Amino acid sequence: MKDVAQILNFLWFKFKRRIFSNSEDELEYDMRKYVHALEKSRPGKKRHLYKLLRAHEVYKEALKRDLLSQSEREWCERIIFGEDFSDDKDAESEIKRSEEDIDGVIKERRSVRSFTDEPLKEEDFEELIDTAKWAPSACNRQSWRFILTRNEEKIRRLGEVRGKWIKDAPSCIIVSIDMNAYRETENDYTSYLDAGAVIQTLLLKVESMEYGACWVNFGDAEVSSEARDEIDDMFSLPESHRIVSIVPIGGFKSKPKPPGRKDSSSLTDLEEYEK
Numbered sequence: 001m002k003d004v005a006q007i008l009n010f011l012w013f014k015f016k017r018r019i020f021s022n023s024e025d026e027l028e029y030d031m032r033k034y035v036h037a038l039e040k041s042r043p044g045k046k047r048h049l050y051k052l053l054r055a056h057e058v059y060k061e062a063l064k065r066d067l068l069s070q071s072e073r074e075w076c077e078r079i080i081f082g083e084d085f086s087d088d089k090d091a092e093s094e095i096k097r098s099e100e101d102i103d104g105v106i107k108e109r110r111s112v113r114s115f116t117d118e119p120l121k122e123e124d125f126e127e128l129i130d131t132a133k134w135a136p137s138a139c140n141r142q143s144w145r146f147i148l149t150r151n152e153e154k155i156r157r158l159g160e161v162r163g164k165w166i167k168d169a170p171s172c173i174i175v176s177i178d179m180n181a182y183r184e185t186e187n188d189y190t191s192y193l194d195a196g197a198v199i200q201t202l203l204l205k206v207e208s209m210e211y212g213a214c215w216v217n218f219g220d221a222e223v224s225s226e227a228r229d230e231i232d233d234m235f236s237l238p239e240s241h242r243i244v245s246i247v248p249i250g251g252f253k254s255k256p257k258p259p260g261r262k263d264s265s266s267l268t269d270l271e272e273y274e275k
């Protein structure tokens, strides 16, 4: 029994030492990982106490280094200390949602490729991301990043790489993801899914703000590695980030007619895939 206590003590000491020597990036990564693990656990479940101690340790260090936004702090405290932010819940429950509004925004969103010279305003960019960031991400990693450019030269170059019409866009959002976000599983797949979720959420918000935008792929099939390196440099992207898509955006001249959609009956099955 004494040996077990000694081993546990040693492991705990090692864990603490790792947390203290973590870089800010690593600490943020650990904070999300451990608090999320605790969020999914319950008292009495296997290793719950260990998860609680671990999350608390990372939270304390992140707090000390001033790495937490207000909402992250509240999230950590709710999970670790069981704090109840019921005022916020009341405020949330007052948000009125109408099914027609949601259906309208989803169905009326179009891929817009013809713009006026009105760029996305900085305050609208903020509002856009304030909403888009509520997209789901695996383990709540939120490893996305958005750069707004309104620089003609940069947009012209993006157009040369990805399609002439892009050159006439008054602004463009560069969406990148941190490829180290799921480093424990070396899982690129999840990062790309997160990016897809946030881009679609962003496009719905764009629709509701009455701008026009189009999702433009930025994969290896479309962008040579030389062009990718050049564009990465143009936006001072860190090594760990990868541009997954660009979103030309602005006031729009015209909105395309809705491209047809398949019949829902051809997309759905009950119980088994029917040929």
Ligand SMILES: Cc1cc2nc3c(=O)[nH]c(=O)nc-3n(C[C@H](O)[C@H](O)[C@H](O)COP(=O)(O)O)c2cc1C
Binding pocket: 109, 110, 111, 112, 113, 214, 215, 216, 217, 256, 258, 259
């Ligand atoms: C992952 C993804 C990549 C896309 N890439 C491009 C692109 O490179 N260029 C483009 O003009 N449109 C692109 N689109 C837009 C699609 O062509 C468009 O969504 C589709 O034709 C349906 O039209 P709608 O968006 O107006 O409903 C992309 C859409 C998605 C989801």
